[in-house]
Amino acid sequence: MKMESSNPPKIVCFMCNWAFCEEEMRVPYNVNVIRVMCVGRMDPALVLETFANGAEGVLLVGCKPPDCHFVDGNLHAERAVKMLKKLLALAGLEPERLKLLLVSPLEDKDFSRHAKGFSEEVWKLGNSPLSKEEIVANLIAAKEAASAFRLRVLLGREEELTEFMNAYGEKIPEEEFDALLDDIVRAEFIRYKIHYLTRTKPRSVKELAQILGIKPSAVLRHITNMRRKGMIALDHVEGYTPLYKALEVR
Amino acid sequence: MTEKLLQEVRKFPPCRAACPAHVNVQAYVALIQRGKFKEAVEVIRRDMPFPAICGRVCFSPCEDACARVNLDQAVAIRALKRLVADIEREQGRVVAEPVPKKYGEKIAIIGAGPAGLTAAYELAKLGYPVTVFERMDEPGGMMRYCIPDFRLEKFVVANEIAYIKDIGVEIKTGVEFGKDITIKSLKEDGYKAIFLSIGTQLGMKLNVPGEDLEGVINAVDFLRAIALEKKITVGERVAVIGGGNTAIDAARMAKKLGAKEVMILYRRSREEMPALPHEVELAEKDGIKFYFLVAPKQIIGENGRVKAVECLRMRLGEPDESGRRRPIPIAFSEHQYEVDMVIPALGQIVETSILPPELISKEKRGPPLQVDPLTLETNVPGVFAGGDVATGPASIIEAVGAGKRAAVSIHRYLRGEDLRKGVEEEKIEETTWVKDWRLLEKKERRYDAPIEKPHLSFEEAKEYLEKLKRQARFEAFRCLGCGPCAECLASMDLCEGDKAVVDEGKCVGCNVCAVVCPVGAIKKNEKGVAQVNEDLCKGCGLCAARCPERAITMKKLSDEQIITMVLTALER
Numbered sequence: 001m002k003m004e005s006s007n008p009p010k011i012v013c014f015m016c017n018w019a020f021c022e023e024e025m026r027v028p029y030n031v032n033v034i035r036v037m038c039v040g041r042m043d044p045a046l047v048l049e050t051f052a053n054g055a056e057g058v059l060l061v062g063c064k065p066p067d068c069h070f071v072d073g074n075l076h077a078e079r080a081v082k083m084l085k086k087l088l089a090l091a092g093l094e095p096e097r098l099k100l101l102l103v104s105p106l107e108d109k110d111f112s113r114h115a116k117g118f119s120e121e122v123w124k125l126g127n128s129p130l131s132k133e134e135i136v137a138n139l140i141a142a143k144e145a146a147s148a149f150r151l152r153v154l155l156g157r158e159e160e161l162t163e164f165m166n167a168y169g170e171k172i173p174e175e176e177f178d179a180l181l182d183d184i185v186r187a188e189f190i191r192y193k194i195h196y197l198t199r200t201k202p203r204s205v206k207e208l209a210q211i212l213g214i215k216p217s218a219v220l221r222h223i224t225n226m227r228r229k230g231m232i233a234l235d236h237v238e239g240y241t242p243l244y245k246a247l248e249v250r
Numbered sequence: 251m252t253e254k255l256l257q258e259v260r261k262f263p264p265c266r267a268a269c270p271a272h273v274n275v276q277a278y279v280a281l282i283q284r285g286k287f288k289e290a291v292e293v294i295r296r297d298m299p300f301p302a303i304c305g306r307v308c309f310s311p312c313e314d315a316c317a318r319v320n321l322d323q324a325v326a327i328r329a330l331k332r333l334v335a336d337i338e339r340e341q342g343r344v345v346a347e348p349v350p351k352k353y354g355e356k357i358a359i360i361g362a363g364p365a366g367l368t369a370a371y372e373l374a375k376l377g378y379p380v381t382v383f384e385r386m387d388e389p390g391g392m393m394r395y396c397i398p399d400f401r402l403e404k405f406v407v408a409n410e411i412a413y414i415k416d417i418g419v420e421i422k423t424g425v426e427f428g429k430d431i432t433i434k435s436l437k438e439d440g441y442k443a444i445f446l447s448i449g450t451q452l453g454m455k456l457n458v459p460g461e462d463l464e465g466v467i468n469a470v471d472f473l474r475a476i477a478l479e480k481k482i483t484v485g486e487r488v489a490v491i492g493g494g495n496t497a498i499d500a501a502r503m504a505k506k507l508g509a510k511e512v513m514i515l516y517r518r519s520r521e522e523m524p525a526l527p528h529e530v531e532l533a534e535k536d537g538i539k540f541y542f543l544v545a546p547k548q549i550i551g552e553n554g555r556v557k558a559v560e561c562l563r564m565r566l567g568e569p570d571e572s573g574r575r576r577p578i579p580i581a582f583s584e585h586q587y588e589v590d591m592v593i594p595a596l597g598q599i600v601e602t603s604i605l606p607p608e609l610i611s612k613e614k615r616g617p618p619l620q621v622d623p624l625t626l627e628t629n630v631p632g633v634f635a636g637g638d639v640a641t642g643p644a645s646i647i648e649a650v651g652a653g654k655r656a657a658v659s660i661h662r663y664l665r666g667e668d669l670r671k672g673v674e675e676e677k678i679e680e681t682t683w684v685k686d687w688r689l690l691e692k693k694e695r696r697y698d699a700p701i702e703k704p705h706l707s708f709e710e711a712k713e714y715l716e717k718l719k720r721q722a723r724f725e726a727f728r729c730l731g732c733g734p735c736a737e738c739l740a741s742m743d744l745c746e747g748d749k750a751v752v753d754e755g756k757c758v759g760c761n762v763c764a765v766v767c768p769v770g771a772i773k774k775n776e777k778g779v780a781q782v783n784e785d786l787c788k789g790c791g792l793c794a795a796r797c798p799e800r801a802i803t804m805k806k807l808s809d810e811q812i813i814t815m816v817l818t819a820l821e822r
Contacts, residue, residue: 012816018283032819036807037748041791045800046809050816066691067727070790071768080795105283106724152798156762 009056009122013115014042016062018069018105026112028119031059038062039100040073044080044087044155048143051093052136057122059115060100067105072159074102079158086185087146091138094125141196144249145188154184190214191222195231195246202235202243261785263733265327268315270651271368273297273304275312275327276733282330282726285719290334291344298650299371299414300364302339302406303393305332308647309526317732323695325728330697333722337715339409346416352377355442355664359383360427363391364646365637366447367411368653369660370419376661380418381441383425391449392638393646395477396470396496398503401529404477428604433633443660446609446619446628446635447653450598450643456491460549461594465556469500469595476503485591488512489559491546492595493523498530500593501538512538513587517545517564522574545577547584549592558586598643609633617642625659625669626652634659690730697725731788748789748806750782756801763793763802 008030016039027033036042039062047058060081062074077100085095099118108114145151158181161172172180194208205223209216223244226232235245265275274297278290294301308328316324338344357373359366362384370380388394390407415421425431427448436444453468455461465485467475469492475482488509490501493516505512514533516523519542523530534540544561551557563583566575602610602618609628611620620629621640628635636652638644662669706714750763750772759778764770771786772793780802794802794809803809 010820012819014812032822034812034815034819036791036812038790038792041795041804041807043795043809046795046812046816049813053813053816054820055816066693069731070788070792071690073768073790073792076766076792076796106720106727147800149798152796152800153760153762156760156766156796156798160765 008119010054011057011059011115011119011122012050012055013059013061014039014047015060016073018067019061019063019103020105020108020111028112028115030119031115038068038070038073040068040070040076040080042077042080044084044146044151045143047080047084047098048087048139048146051088051097052139052143057097057099057118059118060098061111061114062100062102064102064104075159079155083151083155083181083185084146086182087142087189090186090189091142092135093139096125097122137196138193141193142189144192144195145185148188148192150184151188154181187222190218191226191231194219194222194226195249198232198244198246202245204238204241204243206241261733263731264315264317265312266733268311270311270645270648271298271654272651273312276729276731278334279325279327279330279726279729280731282334282722283729285723287334287337287719287722291338294331294335295413298647298654299368300393300410300646300650301331302335303364303402303410304328304647304650305330305335306402306406307393307397309645311647318728318730321690322692326695326697326725330722330726333718337719339406343409343412346413348416348418349375349377351379351418353664354379356381356440357443357445357660357664358431358436358441359445359447360431361385361391361446361448361637361639362389362411362421362423363447363449363637363649364393365449365649365653365656366391366445367414367419368650369445369447369636369656370421370653371414371417372654372657373660374414374417374419376657378661378664380420382419382421383427383431384421384423385426387423389421389423395474396499398473398476398499400502400506401499426604428606433606433630437632442632443664444633445626445656445660446633447637447639447649447656448601448604449638451601452599453594454596454599456546456549456594456596458546458548460551460556463549463551463556464554465590466549466592466594469496469593470598472500472593473503476507482507484509485556485589486510487587487589488591488593489587489589490514490593490595491559492516492597493518493525494595494597495525495529496597497593497595498525498533500595502533502536504591504593505536505538509591513541513589514538515541515544515546515559515561515587517543517577518566518574519543522566541587543577545579546592550586556590556592558588559592560584560586598638600639609635624655626656627659627663627669632663634663693728695725695728697721748791748804749784749787750789750791750793750802751805752780752782753801753803754779756799758799758801760798762796762798766792766796768792 011031013031013033014036015033017035017037039060042060050058060077062077065074068074081098081100084098088095088098101114158177162174162177165171190212193212197203197208197211205216205219209219212219223232231247231249232244233247235243262272263276266272269275274293278293281290281293291301305328310328312327313324318324355378357378357380359370359380359382362382366382370382374380382389386395389411393402394404394407433444453470484504484507486509488504490497490512497514501512501514543564545564547560547562549556549559563580564577565580567578568576570576600618605618608630610618617640619635619640621635626634626636634656636656637649659669757779759774761774763772763780764774768790769786769788771783772780775781789804791804791807794804
């Protein structure tokens with residue numbers, strides 16, 4: 001692995017109020033700790049926004065399963081991280097830049113060791129292969145996907161669906177849910193990417209398909225869907241090619 | 251503080267609601283979780299002045315009420331209290347700042363037991379000049395004179411009382427009520443209010459023939475004589491009669507003083523014993539024998555000394571008004587126990603002879619003092635009474651509760667306020683928040699504060715202390731924090747005191763927040779809009795992180811705030 005950047009990566013750490021709560025923490029200077037009430041508090045959209053704002057790595061620190069103060073806040077965080085990693089991969093960032101660390105609030109004392117380890121892992125990844133604008137654009141699309149209803153409701157209901165029952169009395173197996181999540185994350189990401197791309201100027205299906213690297217038919221399907229939701233509209237027709245422009249989402 | 255407590259609508263966790271003194275259990279356990287041991291003791295002292303004493307001998311109604319029993323076992327609240335108080339004392343006595351005297355009215359408190367000292371402590375904290383009069387040479391009452399050293403060390407009591415003195419309470423010892431001072435003389439000396447907390451000093455009699463033989467000594471007198479370091483000869487074979495904590499204490503004391511054989515005779519069975527099960531176990535470990543379902547018929551003497559106790563066997567009948575089954579003697583079941591010492595420990599009664607006649611109630615039955623159970627007023631204005639003297643022998647923590655109540659009443663009386671306001675409709679609402687017990691994991695209780703201090707070198711001691719602290723924190727982590735905000739007054743970065751707020755315009759009623767909320771604080775109202783119950787909300791923000799419409803924001807740590815923090819962090 002070659003070290004591409006000479007400076008240590010900028011890392012933001014969101015930490016549960018109860019983890020490492022006892023002593024003065026020694027933190028490497030490239031790691032910025034932000035305390036939150038529970039690691040489950042971390043909205044996926046906030047994590048993506050942190051990446052979009054230039055963080056090279058995000059570390060989430062929570063408590064190990066029996067010790068979470070809010071019963072299952074740490075499990076909620078685990079689910080969010082699973083989804084976030086999918087979104088990051090789609091956005092062209094290495095999923096390893098995000099890490100969820102669950103520690104025992106009593107046993108673990110040495111935060112600096114964990115922080116250093118993570119910092120080095122991120123350092124080894126080096127700079128992202130994509131250009132900065134591209135990544136920011138992707139991250140904004142991902143963030144918007146994560147702020148939208150569909151993904152959030154799925155995430156909020158995951159526990160209920162996989163561990164208890166849905167409205168029809170069925171229990172969805174974990175793998176099935178995972179495949180479902182995969183599809184939805186991908187679709188939502190592409191839709192918000194289309195939305196992002198058509199914000200500045202109207203674009204055709206062909207053009208979008210080229211940028212996104214997917215089939216034009218797939219783009220058209222997404223656009224039909226988005227038109228129904230009021231996310232996008234036909235702007236004008238150039239020759240025989242319709243151009244689409246994003247609408248303001250409320 | 252107390253006054254505020256009584257006026258508020260109370261929403262307490264079960265432990266705090268069960269405690270007669272309403273000690274803020276949740277707050278100090280939360281502080282122990284954080285390793286803030288000193289602050290934990292301070293929190294206990296806000297509600298009562300005896301953390302170390304109650305950490306040793308309280309019968310811990312809080313643990314009986316603990317909601318964790320639904321899952322595994324109660325949190326070891328008493329042991330935690332003992333540990334924090336002990337660590338504080340070991341690191342040097344805390345000298346409290348004297349509270350400046352805000353008011354001019356002098357208050358006299360008669361009897362320096364737990365009730366009197368607590369009342370004095372609370373009133374001194376409010377800013378009154380308080381004087382406590384005590385008959386014995388040392389203050390502390392039953393805590394000092396009747397609980398043996400192996401359960402409650404004298405220096406612990408002295409230490410807690412020194413703290414009360416620090417904040418400005420004057421304690422005059424060797425002053426006997428009824429002889430050196432009376433209610434009249436106190437009023438003439440300018441005391442505007444008097445709190446009578448003389449307790450129950452006389453041991454109850456057996457009422458059987460042979461009670462005045464040499465070798466028969468009441469448990470209270472026996473323990474008091476030992477505490478006073480009087481010379482007492484303990485017999486070879488000792489019979490203690492009764493099944494309460496005093497009986498156990500007396501029996502264990504006799505054993506420790508060299509009695510060859512000590513037996514406890516109790517007229518009911520083991521289940522009905524009022525003594526703490528833990529104490530009974532310790533007594534058994536000490537080799538004390540228990541005889542159940544026997545009651546003394548007479549004490550047989552020889553040359554004026556005890557030779558044997560003659561007992562009758564008992565059987566249990568229907569439950570009486572105390573809820574315990576009534577013992578019924580079995581005819582012709584007399585048998586004898588050869589003993590040379592008999593210690594009756596049947597309970598205590600008020601020394602009515604020293605009470606002023608105007609206070610004694612006319613009725614033959616019931617307690618000797620007429621006291622309003624809510625305000626603790628007697629029929630003489632300005633005179634209040636509480637603790638054992640009003641309720642009959644009870645526990646330290648109940649006396650502390652009475653002392654606090656008296657302090658509120660006396661304060662209101664002196665300020666000319668309505669004594670009953672807010673006290674009558676005193677309703678304690680218990681809250682437990684756990685939505686689904688299935689989601690919680692079991693963590694068995696395996697903690698008890700160490701009884702004895704090992705002899706260690708300096709380095710070892712440091713290590714030992716660390717180990718103790720870690721264990722205590724582990725135990726404290728078992729607390730579920732049932733109540734709403736515990737008001738532990740820790741620095742704000744520990745707990746933001748955050749609450750979720752729903753933007754009703756944005757909410758679509760999808761119910762995700764209600765599913766996610768670990769405490770069941772969010773429910774849909776009749777309009778189909780999510781509503782946050784602020785009493786239950788603990789501010790974890792899980793709902794804000796999941797709300798599909800982002801309609802929920804946190805009052806303090808909102809999303810915008812987190813992003814601003816991120817931006818400032820990244821600019822560095």
